[in-house]
Amino acid sequence: MLCVEDYLDALGWAKSIGGLKALIARANANAKAIADWVAATPWIAFLAKDPAIRSNTSVCLKIVDPAVTKLPAEDQAAFVKGIAAALEKERIAYDIDAYRDAPPGLRIWCGSTIERADVEALTAWLDWAFARSKDALRKAA
Numbered sequence: 001m002l003c004v005e006d007y008l009d010a011l012g013w014a015k016s017i018g019g020l021k022a023l024i025a026r027a028n029a030n031a032k033a034i035a036d037w038v039a040a041t042p043w044i045a046f047l048a049k050d051p052a053i054r055s056n057t058s059v060c061l062k063i064v065d066p067a068v069t070k071l072p073a074e075d076q077a078a079f080v081k082g083i084a085a086a087l088e089k090e091r092i093a094y095d096i097d098a099y100r101d102a103p104p105g106l107r108i109w110c111g112s113t114i115e116r117a118d119v120e121a122l123t124a125w126l127d128w129a130f131a132r133s134k135d136a137l138r139k140a141a
Contacts, residue, residue, distance in 0.1 A: 023112040030110035031056035037123040062105040
């Protein structure tokens, strides 16, 4: 019965912010925050090149920095896992590593329950984690 009550509470919240149109607008705004950051950030790109097939909720990204893309696939995956682990250690983001069967990358939840300001704040942390991981990569070389 608790799951039914949780669902009713979620529906009440959705209605209170404007219903389906507001939920869609929030997810779109969150995805746009990521898109704006991707457009300004040379080391990252969308996994799906075609915007028409990109999710606005589970946004999937790939690292395109040449220092990373020249690595063997398993090292690329380890690089991304390092970014995800650093963010988790700082209690910034959890479970943002790509799906197990997907290419190495990041998966960011941008659904309507997320605040755009939090997505925007995450992008600065992503830049921090990438720089930290790339510095470690340089030192290891």
